[in-house]
Amino acid sequence: MSLRFYDTSARQVREFVPLREGSASLYLCGATVQAPPHIGHIRSGVNFDILRRWLSHSGYDVTFCRNVTDIDDKIIRVAASEGVPWWQVTERNQRAFTRAYETLGCLPPTVEPRATGHVPEMIDLMRRLIDDGHAYASDDGCGDVYFDVRSYPSYGELSNQRLDQVMESSDSDPDRDKRDPRDFALWKGAKPGEPSWDTPWGRGRPGWHLECSAMATKYLGPSFDIHGGGLDLIFPHHENELAQSRAAGDGFAQYWLHNGMLSVGGEKMSKSLGNSLLIPQMVQKVRPVELRYYLGQAHYRSTIDYSDAALREAAAAYQRIEGFLTRAVEVLGEVAPADRVPDGFASALDDDLGVSQALAVVHGHVREGNTALASGGKEQAAEIAGELRAMLAVLGLDPLSEQWSSADQGLGEVVDALVAVALEQRKAARARKDYAAADAIRDQLAEAGIVVEDTPQGSRWDLRRG
Numbered sequence: 363m364s365l366r367f368y369d370t371s372a373r374q375v376r377e378f379v380p381l382r383e384g385s386a387s388l389y390l391c392g393a394t395v396q397a398p399p400h401i402g403h404i405r406s407g408v409n410f411d412i413l414r415r416w417l418s419h420s421g422y423d424v425t426f427c428r429n430v431t432d433i434d435d436k437i438i439r440v441a442a443s444e445g446v447p448w449w450q451v452t453e454r455n456q457r458a459f460t461r462a463y464e465t466l467g468c469l470p471p472t473v474e475p476r477a478t479g480h481v482p483e484m485i486d487l488m489r490r491l492i493d494d495g496h497a498y499a500s501d502d503g504c505g506d507v508y509f510d511v512r513s514y515p516s517y518g519e520l521s522n523q524r525l526d527q528v529m530e531s532s533d534s535d536p537d538r539d540k541r542d543p544r545d546f547a548l549w550k551g552a553k554p555g556e557p558s559w560d561t562p563w564g565r566g567r568p569g570w571h572l573e574c575s576a577m578a579t580k581y582l583g584p585s586f587d588i589h590g591g592g593l594d595l596i597f598p599h600h601e602n603e604l605a606q607s608r609a610a611g612d613g614f615a616q617y618w619l620h621n622g623m624l625s626v627g628g629e630k631m632s633k634s635l636g637n638s639l640l641i642p643q644m645v646q647k648v649r650p651v652e653l654r655y656y657l658g659q660a661h662y663r664s665t666i667d668y669s670d671a672a673l674r675e676a677a678a679a680y681q682r683i684e685g686f687l688t689r690a691v692e693v694l695g696e697v698a699p700a701d702r703v704p705d706g707f708a709s710a711l712d713d714d715l716g717v718s719q720a721l722a723v724v725h726g727h728v729r730e731g732n733t734a735l736a737s738g739g740k741e742q743a744a745e746i747a748g749e750l751r752a753m754l755a756v757l758g759l760d761p762l763s764e765q766w767s768s769a770d771q772g773l774g775e776v777v778d779a780l781v782a783v784a785l786e787q788r789k790a791a792r793a794r795k796d797y798a799a800a801d802a803i804r805d806q807l808a809e810a811g812i813v814v815e816d817t818p819q820g821s822r823w824d825l826r827r828g
């Protein structure tokens with residue numbers, strides 16, 4: 363079965379045929395860095411990280427570009443309210459985003475361009491559009507440059523609207539001199555006290571849509587394979603990106619993939635709701651890898667309605683996987699990831715990235731693996747554990763990978779040695795039939811959050827979770 367995706371533009375599932383055989387180019391609209399990320403932002407990062415890993419696993423040479431929007435009305439407002447320069451706001455929040463992506467195990471993009479570093483490319487694109495009659499500088503000389511939506515007959519194709527259904531664009535001041543209220547701003551004329559850059563049409567700053575077209579084509583070429591982003595970006599952001607790039611003569615994205623939103627109590631995440639769902643707060647509730655499991659497990663196009671209970675369930679599901687692999691390593695020694703993943707897992711991901719079905723194969727393996735271990739079927743358990751690691755690597759969830767095993771490894775070794783001393787004393791107490799002393803040692807360990815389990819292979823310990 364071949365790889366296929368639901369393409370928003372075609373409104374159907376299409377087979378993935380890359381522009382260049384063996385390679386895949388992917389552009390993802392990244393953060394507007396006016397505030398630190400909540401889990402809704404990072405869900406998109408996790409979804410597209412799984413896509414990127416699956417493309418790589420499937421043999422594609424992936425170029426992944428995820429931009430940073432570092433100039434925007436909201437950034438300017440935050441900076442003004444704090445009395446600091448705009449770039450202090452963006453530096454601080456971009457670092458918070460980078461930390462959050464890393465915390466959740468998202469591989470760094472091939473390139474992560476910032477909008478303000480690409481003004482010459484934006485001027486170039488505006489010049490091409492103006493020369494071809496698709497854009498115009500505002501007649502009042504304010505420095506605004508607009509895209510002329512009536513000059514591009516396919517406008518509305520991505521969001522499936524006819525031009526007469528399109529709402530007027532709200533991204534400029536109402537009194538600006540536009541030819542059509544639906545024309546959107548490519549460039550916004552300078553206002554006093556705001557950051558601005560020189561252009562042939564006056565000083566100003568980039569419009570959001572123009573940034574993404576300029577950066578995507580600079581790093582991926584005039585035509586590239588996949589454009590991703592949240593469902594809420596289809597209109598106007600992606601519609602406008604597509605219109606201006608195609609009007610300028612670029613092929614632009616061949617496939618449009620959109621991830622679903624994350625809601626709380628059925629409502630779209632707002633800033634006030636979102637504060638408790640910032641990444642540093644979330645990783646107090648569960649471990650980062652468990653948060654990744656939670657955000658990645660649902661189909662990328664579905665809505666996730668956040669709940670603590672569902673988060674805990676996801677953490678417990680992940681711990682079942684981890685528990686099997688930990689026991690397998692204890693019994694079998696090191697287990698290397700298999701070269702290939704099971705067919706059921708591959709066909710689930712090939713089918714528009716069906717992570718939930720892929721996880722069903724993962725959990726089937728965990729059950730079979732536990733049975734094999736319990737009955738002493740070491741060879742079978744080793745094979746299952748190897749396949750499991752290969753599948754989990756694609757999902758970015760392998761508990762034995764460097765990402766997830768090394769985080770507290772140094773400390774783990776120290777605790778291991780200390781617990782070993784306590785367990786020796788407990789063993790000695792039991793040998794001399796001093797069960798009260800043996801139980802006291804176990805209880806004290808439990809109080810410290812260390813759970814001791816007696817198995818046929820001896821006593822083993824684990825940190826109490828949750």
Ligand SMILES: [Zn+2]
Binds near residue numbers: 390574
């Ligand atoms: Zn964008």
